[in-house]
Amino acid sequence: MKKDKQGCDTQTCMVCRLCMKEWLPAVEAGSQHFTYRKGQELFKEGDAVEGIFFIYKGSVKVHKHWDGEKELIIRFAKKGDIVGHRGIGTEAVYPVTATALEQVTVCYFDITFWEASLKVNHQLLYELMLFYARELQESERKMRNLAHMPVKGRIAQALLSLEKKFGRNENGFIDFALSRQDLASYIGATYETTFRMLQEMIQEHLIVMSGKEIAVADETKLLRLCELPANK
Amino acid sequence: MKKDKQGCDTQTCMVCRLCMKEWLPAVEAGSQHFTYRKGQELFKEGDAVEGIFFIYKGSVKVHKHWDGEKELIIRFAKKGDIVGHRGIGTEAVYPVTATALEQVTVCYFDITFWEASLKVNHQLLYELMLFYARELQESERKMRNLAHMPVKGRIAQALLSLEKKFGRNENGFIDFALSRQDLASYIGATYETTFRMLQEMIQEHLIVMSGKEIAVADETKLLRLCELPANK
DNA sequence: TCAGGTGTATGATCTATATCATAAATTTAA
DNA sequence: TTAAATTTATGATATAGATCATACACCTGA
Numbered sequence: 001m002k003k004d005k006q007g008c009d010t011q012t013c014m015v016c017r018l019c020m021k022e023w024l025p026a027v028e029a030g031s032q033h034f035t036y037r038k039g040q041e042l043f044k045e046g047d048a049v050e051g052i053f054f055i056y057k058g059s060v061k062v063h064k065h066w067d068g069e070k071e072l073i074i075r076f077a078k079k080g081d082i083v084g085h086r087g088i089g090t091e092a093v094y095p096v097t098a099t100a101l102e103q104v105t106v107c108y109f110d111i112t113f114w115e116a117s118l119k120v121n122h123q124l125l126y127e128l129m130l131f132y133a134r135e136l137q138e139s140e141r142k143m144r145n146l147a148h149m150p151v152k153g154r155i156a157q158a159l160l161s162l163e164k165k166f167g168r169n170e171n172g173f174i175d176f177a178l179s180r181q182d183l184a185s186y187i188g189a190t191y192e193t194t195f196r197m198l199q200e201m202i203q204e205h206l207i208v209m210s211g212k213e214i215a216v217a218d219e220t221k222l223l224r225l226c227e228l229p230a231n232k
Numbered sequence: 233m234k235k236d237k238q239g240c241d242t243q244t245c246m247v248c249r250l251c252m253k254e255w256l257p258a259v260e261a262g263s264q265h266f267t268y269r270k271g272q273e274l275f276k277e278g279d280a281v282e283g284i285f286f287i288y289k290g291s292v293k294v295h296k297h298w299d300g301e302k303e304l305i306i307r308f309a310k311k312g313d314i315v316g317h318r319g320i321g322t323e324a325v326y327p328v329t330a331t332a333l334e335q336v337t338v339c340y341f342d343i344t345f346w347e348a349s350l351k352v353n354h355q356l357l358y359e360l361m362l363f364y365a366r367e368l369q370e371s372e373r374k375m376r377n378l379a380h381m382p383v384k385g386r387i388a389q390a391l392l393s394l395e396k397k398f399g400r401n402e403n404g405f406i407d408f409a410l411s412r413q414d415l416a417s418y419i420g421a422t423y424e425t426t427f428r429m430l431q432e433m434i435q436e437h438l439i440v441m442s443g444k445e446i447a448v449a450d451e452t453k454l455l456r457l458c459e460l461p462a463n464k
Numbered sequence: 465t466c467a468g469g470t471g472t473a474t475g476a477t478c479t480a481t482a483t484c485a486t487a488a489a490t491t492t493a494a
Numbered sequence: 495t496t497a498a499a500t501t502t503a504t505g506a507t508a509t510a511g512a513t514c515a516t517a518c519a520c521c522t523g524a
Contacts, residue, residue: 064372066380067461074372086372088365095369118358125357126350132364133320137327139371140296140306140318146378147420148298151481179501188379193481195503212501229299383511411471425511427473444471 012080013054013107014131018124019117030113035105042083042098042106049087049094051110055079058104061182062086062096073186074139076101076176078166082131087111101178146188149226152197154187156225159207163216173213244312245286245339246363250356251349262345267337274315274330274338281319281326283342287311290336293414294318294328305418306371308333308408310398314363319343333410378420381458384429386419388457391439395448405445 011017015027033056036042042053045064059078063071074096077083083106087094109117118125145154159174166176178186184194198214201207206222208215216222243249247259265288268274274285277296287309294315295305306328309315315338319326341349350357377386391406398408410418416426430446433439438454440447448454 064376066376067459070380072376072379074375086365086369088362095373118361119354122351122354122357125354125361129350129357129361129364130320132361132368133317136364136368136371137318139368139375141327143306143371143375143378143420144296144298144304146375147304148302180503181501188375190482191502192483192504196481199503227299412473413471422512423472424474424513428511431473 012056014080014082014127015054015107015109015117015124018127019121023117023121027117030109030117032108032110033105034108035103036100038100038102040100040104042100042104043087043094045094045097047094049084049092049111051108052085052088052114053083053098054107054109055081055083056105056107059101059176060098060104061101062098063185064096071185072188073182075135076162076165076178076186078176085128085132088115101182150229151187151189151193152201153225153229154189155183155194155197155201156206156222158183158187159214159216160219160222160226168215169213171210171213171215173208173210173215177212179212244288246312246314246359247286247339247341247349247356250359251353255349255353259349262341262349264340264342265337266340267335268332270332270334272332272336274332274336275319275326277326277329279326281316281324281343283340284317284320284346285315285330286339286341287313287315288337288339290332290334291408292330292332292336294330295417296328303417304420305414307367308394308397308410308418310408317360317364320346333414382462383419383421383425384433384462385457386421387415387426387429387433388438388454390415390419391446391448392451392454392458400447401445403442403445403447405440405442405447409444411444 015031016024019027034042036058042060055077057079059076060083061073062075062077062083063073065071077098083098084094086096088111118128145157149157162176162178163174166174169175180195180198181191184191187194189197198207198209202209204221206216206218206225208217247263248256251259266274268290274292289311291308291310292315293305294307294309295303297303309330315330316326318328320343350360377389381389394408394410395406398406401407412427412430413423416423419426421429430439430441434441436453438448438450438457440449
């Protein structure tokens with residue numbers, strides 16, 4: 001992690017967008033900027049919560065672990081997204097790890113400053129509450145999928161939501177490069193199973209792959225997979 | 233559902249506990265009381281969100297469905313708990329169903345009144361935000377468990393957290409009667425598998441069962457199951 | 465007091481997915 | 495520019511847990 005002295009554009013992250021204009025100088029004073037190399041951790045499951053991060057550039061994965069090696073990716077965060085908010089509340093430690101997937105720049109707020117902001121800025125607090133509510137819905141939907149939807153359906157679901165979040169690049173591929181292993185961890189399956197399912201989905205013309213890149217080829221059929229078990 | 237004219241004690245639920253005293257008359261005016269028989273739904277996945285519920289008496293299950301029959305119980309709520317807050321935020325429909333597990337009395341707030349309260353009452357909003365944050369942590373922990381923890385571990389986890397939430401009755405059993413089917417839906421497994429695992433756990437003296445009632449017999453070993461795969 | 469639903473109990477399969485093993489290809493670091 | 499490490503690729507095998515089938519116990523209301 002490298003400390004970065006240059007300030008932010010006070011436009012990208014939620015704090016800047018939502019707080020009253022009068023609060024902006026305080027935000028600038030209370031924030032720090034850091035950069036991380038690919039693979040570096042912004043914080044780790046179990047670390048004491050010291051602050052909250054806003055992604056300013058690049059993308060990170062937020063993940064949990066069990067029994068050493070087994071990983072589950074909770075979420076991918078990109079420019080403008082909050083990371084580290086899961087640490088707020090009951091416990092004083094992060095329940096997740098955040099790892100840079102590429103070169104990442106963040107805007108960081110000390111937890112004390114952050115909580116003070118929430119006390120002062122009602123609008124910010126309200127937006128944050130809504131954000132948590134949406135995250136909760138999303139999390140519970142994923143939980144149900146994990147429990148009942150077969151792997152192929154979960155992949156379909158994941159690809160559709162990744163496309164929605166990251167958009168497409170000029171060639172129509174999802175504008176987000178993730179490894180097969182990360183996709184597997186994201187849907188809660190092993191690399192091998194995920195790989196085989198992707199192959200099947202190519203055969204069935206549901207998706208197109210070119211190297212690391214993936215494109216949705218038949219949205220309707222993918223959506224159907226999200227609603228019904230694979231067979232019929 | 234039956235409308236109930238008697239007021240609440242303005243003590244049980246979060247709104248009453250947290251709002252300023254000056255706001256209490258408004259709360260009383262804005263709330264309604266309903267009762268439900270066992271099995272009745274307070275609201276259903278897909279229903280338009282019209283209000284928020286606080287359990288005043290009895291317990292409910294909050295559950296999601298997939299492909300018709302397959303159920304996943306997200307959470308059990310008891311006296312004092314909020315239900316229906318998942319509807320707030322992005323979409324105008326409840327993402328879950330809430331069903332009474334026994335005779336239930338609720339304190340109900342119209343969504344308009346609720347949102348007005350949040351705008352006015354900063355402390356309430358702050359507590360609600362913290363509540364969402366805790367729920368999110370819990371949900372993501374359960375999600376990881378669903379992805380990586382074997383059924384037996386998930387049962388261990390579930391029993392420990394149910395014991396924590398509902399306490400023990402005079403005989404040492406978890407003070408909450410739930411059917412095996414509901415336990416199965418709660419941990420995201422089938423009834424049969426859950427049943428067999430419970431039998432094994434009795435053999436291993438991890439738990440004790442008497443009819444519907446379940447008691448934790450060896451907390452240490454149960455905790456171990458939550459940390460490591462079943463074998464070693 | 466009977467009947468039909470709901471929950472409990474248990475055995476016999478089946479199968480989706482994990483695990484193990486191995487190798488080529490690609491990326492990263494040195 | 496080579497070596498090490500990671501990622502991709504694919505087959506063989508194992509297994510946890512689902513599915514199917516059947517029966518009995520026990521509420522609950524008619």
